[in-house]
Amino acid sequence: MKAGPLMKTQHLTMKIESSFGNVFLVGLAVNRIAGYLAENAVVGGKMEMAVVEAVNNAIKHAYRGEPGHEVEILISVQDDSLTLAVSDRGRAMEDAYASRVNRIPMDLDEIEEGGRGLLLIRKIMDSVEYCSEEGRNSLLMKKALKRQP
Amino acid sequence: MKAGPLMKTQHLTMKIESSFGNVFLVGLAVNRIAGYLAENAVVGGKMEMAVVEAVNNAIKHAYRGEPGHEVEILISVQDDSLTLAVSDRGRAMEDAYASRVNRIPMDLDEIEEGGRGLLLIRKIMDSVEYCSEEGRNSLLMKKALKRQP
Amino acid sequence: MKLHHEMESGVLVIRPVEKRLDAAMAPSFEERVKAFIADGHGLIVLDLSPVEFVDTLGLGAILASRKALGRNGEMAVSGSNEIVADLFKLTGLDMVFPLFADKDAAVAALAR
Amino acid sequence: MKLHHEMESGVLVIRPVEKRLDAAMAPSFEERVKAFIADGHGLIVLDLSPVEFVDTLGLGAILASRKALGRNGEMAVSGSNEIVADLFKLTGLDMVFPLFADKDAAVAALAR
Ligand SMILES: Nc1ncnc2c1ncn2[C@@H]1O[C@H](COP(=O)(O)OP(=O)(O)O)[C@@H](O)[C@H]1O
Ligand SMILES: Nc1ncnc2c1ncn2[C@@H]1O[C@H](COP(=O)(O)OP(=O)(O)O)[C@@H](O)[C@H]1O
Numbered sequence: 052m053k054a055g056p057l058m059k060t061q062h063l064t065m066k067i068e069s070s071f072g073n074v075f076l077v078g079l080a081v082n083r084i085a086g087y088l089a090e091n092a093v094v095g096g097k098m099e100m101a102v103v104e105a106v107n108n109a110i111k112h113a114y115r116g117e118p119g120h121e122v123e124i125l126i127s128v129q130d131d132s133l134t135l136a137v138s139d140r141g142r143a144m145e146d147a148y149a150s151r152v153n154r155i156p157m158d159l160d161e162i163e164e165g166g167r168g169l170l171l172i173r174k175i176m177d178s179v180e181y182c183s184e185e186g187r188n189s190l191l192m193k194k195a196l197k198r199q200p
Numbered sequence: 201m202k203a204g205p206l207m208k209t210q211h212l213t214m215k216i217e218s219s220f221g222n223v224f225l226v227g228l229a230v231n232r233i234a235g236y237l238a239e240n241a242v243v244g245g246k247m248e249m250a251v252v253e254a255v256n257n258a259i260k261h262a263y264r265g266e267p268g269h270e271v272e273i274l275i276s277v278q279d280d281s282l283t284l285a286v287s288d289r290g291r292a293m294e295d296a297y298a299s300r301v302n303r304i305p306m307d308l309d310e311i312e313e314g315g316r317g318l319l320l321i322r323k324i325m326d327s328v329e330y331c332s333e334e335g336r337n338s339l340l341m342k343k344a345l346k347r348q349p
Numbered sequence: 350m351k352l353h354h355e356m357e358s359g360v361l362v363i364r365p366v367e368k369r370l371d372a373a374m375a376p377s378f379e380e381r382v383k384a385f386i387a388d389g390h391g392l393i394v395l396d397l398s399p400v401e402f403v404d405t406l407g408l409g410a411i412l413a414s415r416k417a418l419g420r421n422g423e424m425a426v427s428g429s430n431e432i433v434a435d436l437f438k439l440t441g442l443d444m445v446f447p448l449f450a451d452k453d454a455a456v457a458a459l460a461r
Numbered sequence: 462m463k464l465h466h467e468m469e470s471g472v473l474v475i476r477p478v479e480k481r482l483d484a485a486m487a488p489s490f491e492e493r494v495k496a497f498i499a500d501g502h503g504l505i506v507l508d509l510s511p512v513e514f515v516d517t518l519g520l521g522a523i524l525a526s527r528k529a530l531g532r533n534g535e536m537a538v539s540g541s542n543e544i545v546a547d548l549f550k551l552t553g554l555d556m557v558f559p560l561f562a563d564k565d566a567a568v569a570a571l572a573r
Contacts (some may be wrong), residue, residue, distance in 0.1 A: 063423060071372040074371065100435075103440065110372075
């Protein structure tokens with residue numbers, strides 16, 4: 052990792068109200084930004100998947116599906132990687148999940164309707180972290196971008 | 201225009217720090233969202249042009265090119281139109297410009313380096329308004345989206 | 350959610366008209382498909398060719414429909430784009446739903 | 462801003478390596494092109510084929526370069542995509558810069 056004045060970072064903050072109908076706007080934005088940076092539409096699609104799952108989870112779990120709350124998404128572009136941070140001020144993730152967001156995938160054998168969001172995020176991203184501080188919970192997702200030379 | 205409970209509106213708020221290096225993130229996001237809604241990549245490209253000019257103007261004129269300030273971009277999606285609002289808390293636009301942002305294009309005969317941003321925005325969008333209230337200045341841009349049936 | 354449907358060789362072909370099968374669309378999608386199953390349809394092809402994006406809640410709705418169909422019914426998916434196919438693969442659901450390139454191949458497989 | 466350049470039939474062909482010629486890129490673009498002009502280049506083709514997006518500040522930098530070239534020089538633009546060509550048209554600058562579909566046609570026109 053390079054650091055210092057030569058390393059530029061660009062930031063975009065996005066906010067939506069906690070309603071599933073708004074999530075596609077975040078997904079499309081992330082899709083285009085990631086696809087542009089990676090020069091690869093499939094990478095764009097995967098980053099869209101990851102951010103949509105994270106925002107859905109914030110709405111569904113942190114805010115129990117209630118509208119009227121705020122979900123914030125921070126996009127940070129470094130020379131060689133993309134970081135997506137999804138934050139809420141609702142109920143924090145249970146430790147059982149929070150402590151293993153960056154570990155080996157769960158068992159795929161059980162076929163259930165739920166329980167796939169975090170798994171998918173972990174498979175798509177290079178690293179995932181969850182932290183709660185002063186009532187603000189954030190899922191941090193990072194992905195290296197291999198640009199064409 | 202339809203109104204009432206049948207008309208859904210979706211919102212996305214974006215924020216960047218006032219540095220030209222961040223503007224492309226807003227441009228790409230608006231490009232994809234507008235292109236998706238209109239099912240037309242050229243419409244996406246034009247909405248990108250309009251929002252980039254508006255954000256550039258906020259950085260260049262309202263903040264005199266100073267970094268460290270905030271530019272906010274609100275995207276509102278109605279059933280049949282897209283509204284882009286670009287806001288700053290810097291120096292307001294002079295009345296000479298503010299009062300005619302929605303009127304006939306300026307003369308194209310003079311070929312100068314500057315003075316094309318507002319003209320371009322007016323040509324691209326269906327309507328443009330500028331307002332200042334309590335230190336917050338906003339350029340409101342609206343465009344009808346003709347979706348394929 | 351708007352769904353187009355038609356019968357082909359005894360198979361019900363369901364095609365979403367929307368570009369996304371996501372959290373916002375999943376409940377009405379599931380309701381509509383379950384209504385077809387309640388009407389007695391047992392062979393269903395879900396043609397996703399107009400769909401650009403599916404999330405895990407959309408996937409959950411597809412899976413719930415599959416379960417409602419039961420062991421005597423059959424469901425296949427066709428026309429998924431690269432990123433939607435990736436979602437099925439990343440979640441292991443390509444093992445549950447055979448993915449066909451196009452609707453006709455899916456109908457042929459179920460109509461046998 | 463990274464620029465690729467080469468001589469063809471006495472014409473200097475300049476091609477940005479970046480995908481955007483915008484407010485962030487305009488100053489260094491203008492500086493680089495003006496340096497070529499100061500070196501004595503009088504016939505310049507600006508090949509925008511790698512460029513996906515130009516804003517009015519990028520356009521201002523192109524125009525400033527054109528002015529630095531003066532009345533005895535010539536500058537043509539090639540490879541602009543649909544949206545970049547739209548920008549030239551919407552701002553009336555397609556009257557100042559002949560737009561050519563590809564670099565070779567632009568070089569041929571200037572080398573005459
Ligand atoms: N943002 C969040 N806030 C609070 N709890 C969460 C959040 N995201 C996930 N969780 C918890 O982790 C569990 C697993 O999440 P996930 O894998 O996305 O599956 P699902 O959402 O289908 O349950 C959820 O059931 C929930 O208890
Ligand atoms: N957001 C803004 N805040 C303050 N003044 C503005 C803003 N946008 C435009 N202006 C004023 O309007 C003028 C015309 O703007 P524009 O057409 O974009 O051309 P240019 O930026 O090249 O001068 C500017 O020179 C400036 O004085």
